[in-house]
Amino acid sequence: GTGKTRVAVIPKGTTHIYWKSVEAGAKKAADELGVEVTFIGPQKEDDRSQQIDLVKNQSLQNDAIVLAPLDAVALRDVVKEVSAKKPVVIIDSSLADSEGFIASYVATDNREGGRIAARALSESLGGKGKVTVMRYMQGSASTEQREEGFFEEIKKSPGIEVVSSEQYAGATASQAQDTATNLLTRLAEGDGLSVQGIFTSNQTSTYGMLQALRGKNLAGKVKLVGFDCDATFIDALKKGEMQGSVLQDPLNMGYLSVKTAVAKLKGEKVEATVDTGATLITPTNLEDPKISALIKTQLP
Amino acid sequence: MQSLPPRLVMHGIRKTFGPTVALGRVDLEILPGEVHALVGENGAGKSTLMKVLSGAHCPDEGEMHFDGKPYNPKNPLDARSCGVGMIYQELSIAPHLTVEENIVLGMEPMKGPFVDRKVMRQRATEALAHFDHPEIRPEVRAGSLSVSAQQLVEIGRSLAMGCKLLVFDEPTSSLAQKDIERLFLLIDRLKAQGISIIYISHFLEEVKRLASRLTVLRDGSVVGTRDVATTEPEEIVSLMVGRDVEDLYPRTERKQGERILAISGLTGNRNKPDGASLDLHRGEVVGIAGLVGSGRTELLRALFGLDPVKGGTVEVANGTKGDATPRGRWQQRVGILSENRKEEGLALNLSIADNVTLPCLERFGSAGAVSPARQQKATAAWIERLGIKCQGPAQPIGALSGGNQQKAAFARLLEYNVDVLLLDEPTRGIDIAAKARIYEAINEVVTDEKRPRAVIIISSYLPELFGVCDRIAVMSQGRLTRALPVGDLTPHDVMLVATGKSKELCEHRTSN
Amino acid sequence: MRLKSILTLLGPFIALLVVFGIFAGNNPRMLSEEVLLNILTQTVIVGIAAIGMTLIIISGGIDLSVGSMIALCGVVAAMLITKGMAPPLVFLGTIAFGAFCGFVNGGITTGMKLLPFIVTLGTMQAFRGAGKVVTHGTPVNLPFDVTAYKPWMGGAGIPIGVWLMVALVIAFTLVLRYTRFGRHVFAVGSNENTATLCGVHVAKTKIFVYTIGGALAGLSALMNVAKSSQGDPTTAMGLELDIIAAVVIGGASLSGGEGTVLGALIGALLMTTIRTGCVLNGIPTPWTEVITGAIIVVAVIIDRLRHRKA
Amino acid sequence: MRLKSILTLLGPFIALLVVFGIFAGNNPRMLSEEVLLNILTQTVIVGIAAIGMTLIIISGGIDLSVGSMIALCGVVAAMLITKGMAPPLVFLGTIAFGAFCGFVNGGITTGMKLLPFIVTLGTMQAFRGAGKVVTHGTPVNLPFDVTAYKPWMGGAGIPIGVWLMVALVIAFTLVLRYTRFGRHVFAVGSNENTATLCGVHVAKTKIFVYTIGGALAGLSALMNVAKSSQGDPTTAMGLELDIIAAVVIGGASLSGGEGTVLGALIGALLMTTIRTGCVLNGIPTPWTEVITGAIIVVAVIIDRLRHRKA
Numbered sequence A: 001g002t003g004k005t006r007v008a009v010i011p012k013g014t015t016h017i018y019w020k021s022v023e024a025g026a027k028k029a030a031d032e033l034g035v036e037v038t039f040i041g042p043q044k045e046d047d048r049s050q051q052i053d054l055v056k057n058q059s060l061q062n063d064a065i066v067l068a069p070l071d072a073v074a075l076r077d078v079v080k081e082v083s084a085k086k087p088v089v090i091i092d093s094s095l096a097d098s099e100g101f102i103a104s105y106v107a108t109d110n111r112e113g114g115r116i117a118a119r120a121l122s123e124s125l126g127g128k129g130k131v132t133v134m135r136y137m138q139g140s141a142s143t144e145q146r147e148e149g150f151f152e153e154i155k156k157s158p159g160i161e162v163v164s165s166e167q168y169a170g171a172t173a174s175q176a177q178d179t180a181t182n183l184l185t186r187l188a189e190g191d192g193l194s195v196q197g198i199f200t201s202n203q204t205s206t207y208g209m210l211q212a213l214r215g216k217n218l219a220g221k222v223k224l225v226g227f228d229c230d231a232t233f234i235d236a237l238k239k240g241e242m243q244g245s246v247l248q249d250p251l252n253m254g255y256l257s258v259k260t261a262v263a264k265l266k267g268e269k270v271e272a273t274v275d276t277g278a279t280l281i282t283p284t285n286l287e288d289p290k291i292s293a294l295i296k297t298q299l300p
Numbered sequence B: 001m002q003s004l005p006p007r008l009v010m011h012g013i014r015k016t017f018g019p020t021v022a023l024g025r026v027d028l029e030i031l032p033g034e035v036h037a038l039v040g041e042n043g044a045g046k047s048t049l050m051k052v053l054s055g056a057h058c059p060d061e062g063e064m065h066f067d068g069k070p071y072n073p074k075n076p077l078d079a080r081s082c083g084v085g086m087i088y089q090e091l092s093i094a095p096h097l098t099v100e101e102n103i104v105l106g107m108e109p110m111k112g113p114f115v116d117r118k119v120m121r122q123r124a125t126e127a128l129a130h131f132d133h134p135e136i137r138p139e140v141r142a143g144s145l146s147v148s149a150q151q152l153v154e155i156g157r158s159l160a161m162g163c164k165l166l167v168f169d170e171p172t173s174s175l176a177q178k179d180i181e182r183l184f185l186l187i188d189r190l191k192a193q194g195i196s197i198i199y200i201s202h203f204l205e206e207v208k209r210l211a212s213r214l215t216v217l218r219d220g221s222v223v224g225t226r227d228v229a230t231t232e233p234e235e236i237v238s239l240m241v242g243r244d245v246e247d248l249y250p251r252t253e254r255k256q257g258e259r260i261l262a263i264s265g266l267t268g269n270r271n272k273p274d275g276a277s278l279d280l281h282r283g284e285v286v287g288i289a290g291l292v293g294s295g296r297t298e299l300l301r302a303l304f305g306l307d308p309v310k311g312g313t314v315e316v317a318n319g320t321k322g323d324a325t326p327r328g329r330w331q332q333r334v335g336i337l338s339e340n341r342k343e344e345g346l347a348l349n350l351s352i353a354d355n356v357t358l359p360c361l362e363r364f365g366s367a368g369a370v371s372p373a374r375q376q377k378a379t380a381a382w383i384e385r386l387g388i389k390c391q392g393p394a395q396p397i398g399a400l401s402g403g404n405q406q407k408a409a410f411a412r413l414l415e416y417n418v419d420v421l422l423l424d425e426p427t428r429g430i431d432i433a434a435k436a437r438i439y440e441a442i443n444e445v446v447t448d449e450k451r452p453r454a455v456i457i458i459s460s461y462l463p464e465l466f467g468v469c470d471r472i473a474v475m476s477q478g479r480l481t482r483a484l485p486v487g488d489l490t491p492h493d494v495m496l497v498a499t500g501k502s503k504e505l506c507e508h509r510t511s512n
Numbered sequence C, D: 001m002r003l004k005s006i007l008t009l010l011g012p013f014i015a016l017l018v019v020f021g022i023f024a025g026n027n028p029r030m031l032s033e034e035v036l037l038n039i040l041t042q043t044v045i046v047g048i049a050a051i052g053m054t055l056i057i058i059s060g061g062i063d064l065s066v067g068s069m070i071a072l073c074g075v076v077a078a079m080l081i082t083k084g085m086a087p088p089l090v091f092l093g094t095i096a097f098g099a100f101c102g103f104v105n106g107g108i109t110t111g112m113k114l115l116p117f118i119v120t121l122g123t124m125q126a127f128r129g130a131g132k133v134v135t136h137g138t139p140v141n142l143p144f145d146v147t148a149y150k151p152w153m154g155g156a157g158i159p160i161g162v163w164l165m166v167a168l169v170i171a172f173t174l175v176l177r178y179t180r181f182g183r184h185v186f187a188v189g190s191n192e193n194t195a196t197l198c199g200v201h202v203a204k205t206k207i208f209v210y211t212i213g214g215a216l217a218g219l220s221a222l223m224n225v226a227k228s229s230q231g232d233p234t235t236a237m238g239l240e241l242d243i244i245a246a247v248v249i250g251g252a253s254l255s256g257g258e259g260t261v262l263g264a265l266i267g268a269l270l271m272t273t274i275r276t277g278c279v280l281n282g283i284p285t286p287w288t289e290v291i292t293g294a295i296i297v298v299a300v301i302i303d304r305l306r307h308r309k310a
């Protein structure tokens, strides 16, 4: 009730550092523009039904909504309903058939992220070998897009064969680690592995896989390309235990989303889609000032 | 004896449960080495008074002195360490623990950090030696024992701790005759050792046999303390009830009518019962005597379709159809009263009306509907006729005293209007006035002019069987004898058969 | 009895008013029609399932699989809809499927005389897995041209789902109080032995109760599909605990023989109110969890104290 | 008694062997030292917590908050470690904190005479929320130079955590069987009235049981931190149900008075074996859930049939 413009930013969850960066970006834009930002996520992460409720409740007391939808379809109706009165900017993951009513779509191109990862893994393997994918969780759209992008791109390397992509890591890093350990056992061959490369599609699954590899003394003996950022990943990259990780730019995403929302409120013209970019970090480009600045935004 | 200072003085003890005044300023004095009987109707407050004594309840007001010293037990452990032991009315056995662990529970002998199992075994063995029951072994799970054996274990628990005052709250209600006699001898021995004993019972014979003095409680107050030797039973009864009970076993003219139930060769899965046969006619009460554990309950359960049977037939001859399930038996107008009110007989948190009308809900509405108003109206009639003390038909039945619960359970059979009433220990643990009411009701149904009903009654209390029955059969280790007219029998004959010293009841007509 | 059962409802009802009052005191918008409507609508899914759970808990049982059941039934419903089936048939089919799942729970529990806690702990995983197997883990989206289900959980005015929930609460209150089946449910939960002794078909009653619980889970699943336009095999995870909490806050006893459908509804409303109130007052998400947990405990403590006095 | 309790363990043990045998038949790698070691290591977290849960269940209680407790204690542990505290102090601090959480559960349950089911349903949310509040929702990573915790759940040979679990199983088997406290736990669960009347401090015993349960949850949390090098407030979600399932499969009765720590360990091993076996045999994840659920139900059915015969 301060008379300021109010924008609600609704992430998918609040746990990952990723969302913290989105929040930081949103707050940065808020400070610059003199608006008030509320950052609030669903109580149970990955609960679509609750996120629908949350959008409804927040729309009552905010002028614009920035939403990272947990599902492309489930959130569609509520967004359509809300967008009749207030602009809605979609971030991170897309909403199906939403061109007509959303203000803008500000996101990483996840499919492209998967492609980048595939290229990095293929390159590190010299274009031939067997690779495995430990997926994140069933029903998570953004990771599924990354995985699809990965499969699409990896097909272009005829020397590379994907074996086993049926295991899902599960919601937490601890579960991911158990699944990864068991998966590695299954793929074991002599002292090493029957596969030469591994792709994991988000932070917790990459973290779990890395810990599992370290636990089995396989870290560094197999090429690992992951997704997202964590201090552990940087360390692993430096030690050669990881060959790359695809970073999104959540800070930028948060920043641009609020800017877009406020622009829309002011009646300015905004782009229908805004790509916030996906960047591959590798052991060799860590020192690059742009990269290290990007990394910095994603570490606690 | 009178010169000795009292072992225990309770003065002005008051205890309320919400609006219920269970005890209103009770005074009680117990001398060393005396057996003091405590009698009174159900709900008079006997158990509550004893629970105050044993530290299980905290009194609202009043003080206690034990051996001249102030005594304020905060919990049962406190009381036990002061030398007050108690055998509770409700069985209190931990079924998953062994007999020996139950006996030393709360006072385990220790060896370093561990329980000293050798001493434990020794104490348990000593305590059990009082009852000649070698089959109660210290290392078996208490839950696998029969109810009476569990009762003995509980008594053993109190003996094992060594105490100066021992309370027995209706200890004989689930004991066999042989064990009751052994318990009496044990009490005599304890008395001789100078241990004071408070003995609660609804049986005045037991009081006469054991106690030197008795105190009568009514509605939470003491109405008198008397010397047992000089007091007539009639006086005790009128003190307890507040009026005279003239005829405990009313019996009007009975006419044996047509046969209504024919049991033949009924055999249970564990050979209890073992080939039981019995004919039952309208207008008669047949009693089944026997020791605890002889399989009388199993006979009724098998008959009623509650337990599976191996062989034999049951025929109900009143033109009804139904199978050998409880539902089928009710449809054949056969009803049962369980010996175990709490566990089986009643749904304690449901209302009296629900409990009374549960088997015949279809009568209180059509097409699956039930009208609570009609349920309550029907129940109110029974409350009136049987004199059930309660706030009304909608009161949860668990809030009633034992005797009144039993009357309500009995009302269930009357409400259904059954032809055959199967009564398993219908008066266990209830007071003399309630007993009289139930005997009266039994007499009424079998002498009904239009439709005389038939009754099978199981009881471990022979005077009761001889008082209400027309014929008596005896069960011994699953085998049921012929049923003979009570006039042709003596309690002695029955005991001989029940204990297996004789195979069949034999008639010797005592001319009268 | 009537008075007593009204008193039993008083505790949770006061808790609801107090919680609502505190939130409204901080943010008067809580009192707006829109928010009230939101709270009602957002209670429907838990509310309808809680009706079934109330019956199950009164009968002395429990059903931990109801969340998974809602997910699985939602998947089934969405698949039927994408096949172009007419809405009445979809309703029928989904409810029947839910009833079947409940029947499985009830059948195993009574048939093998197992504790429902552990049986439904097992089926919870099995149903959840089954939903994922059928859909390969991805939600089944409704075609965009299907609009028949929208008014159930949204649109202008009070959604049909809210009316449905209210109607079901009334219906099952009457069933529990005024039918033979209802009295049998109480009898079975209060003392199974007594019920057997009195000729009640205990096994049948229990199986029927679980079946009804399943059918209502199916209905709840349909509302969830209507709300999110998809059948998602990963939805409603952990919802069983919300549902059970609602029933218990509403005065039911987990040892059976006690409980009211209306109480369960109040319990469910309480949970939604907390969640909505926290959001409207800008309380961060993790705090919402702490507060919800604390209120559950406080609500049962109040209930306990009230019982002690009475 | 001794023979009987061995027989009680036979059921779950046979179930374990059968399940293991089936998986090994399809993939002989199951028999390799590595896989066996994996199974053991992955059982540690559930196993240690299941020991505490066994005590709680024997005493007639239940603790739904244990998963949240593991997460919260893990956060506390990780924060202590990042503060540079020495490992023994970290262990002490975390276990003490877990014990405190358990004490809260036990205190509310016994103090207000509430059902533990509903109390721990509340604290489950409260603890979970607290963990997220403290960390602002992000996992607390251990510094890279901290290696003291690694050997507890990894490294060459058998990790210390496995030995710890085995030692605790032995210790608590002895405690339950041979100490006064242990016998009192059984007495309280078997018949609370009797225990009270015999002078057992029922409230103290129960509170102590929950406190031990909490302390063991703290230890379990430490193992989780050692394993994943982080304290994650969202970890172990739903783990309580795995833990309870392990205890019940191991022969404990949810109505109290019965259960063994060794049985719980076997139950926990069974769950890990299913999960590992499914991955090794390339069974897709959703099927793993269906199979786990089915095996839980089948295991208790077998147990039931065995009981019926005996």
Ligand SMILES: Nc1ncnc2c1ncn2[C@@H]1O[C@H](COP(=O)(O)OP(=O)(O)OP(=O)(O)O)[C@@H](O)[C@H]1O
Binding pocket: B017, B020, B021, B022, B040, B041, B042, B043, B044, B045, B046, B047, B048, B049, B089, B399, B400, B401, B402, B403, B429, B431
């Ligand atoms: N825990 C309790 N809560 C509420 N009321 C109680 C409680 N215990 C006893 N009462 C009430 O106190 C009164 C006295 O009960 P008590 O058990 O002492 O009677 P009693 O003389 O032992 O009867 P009986 O011969 O049936 O054993 C009764 O009205 C009973 O309902």
Ligand SMILES: Nc1ncnc2c1ncn2[C@@H]1O[C@H](COP(=O)(O)OP(=O)(O)OP(=O)(O)O)[C@@H](O)[C@H]1O
Binding pocket: B145, B146, B147, B290, B291, B292, B293, B294, B295, B296, B297, B298, B339, B425, B458, B460
């Ligand atoms: N549910 C049960 N499970 C196992 N054994 C039982 C069960 N009920 C009774 N028994 C056993 O069966 C035997 C018969 O017990 P019961 O007490 O029913 O005999 P009874 O002749 O009916 O005696 P009474 O009616 O005088 O108590 C006892 O040894 C008892 O331990």
Ligand SMILES: [Mg+2]
Binding pocket: B046, B047, B048, B089, B169
């Ligand atoms: Mg008494």
Ligand SMILES: [Mg+2]
Binding pocket: B293, B296, B297, B298, B339, B424
């Ligand atoms: Mg009997």
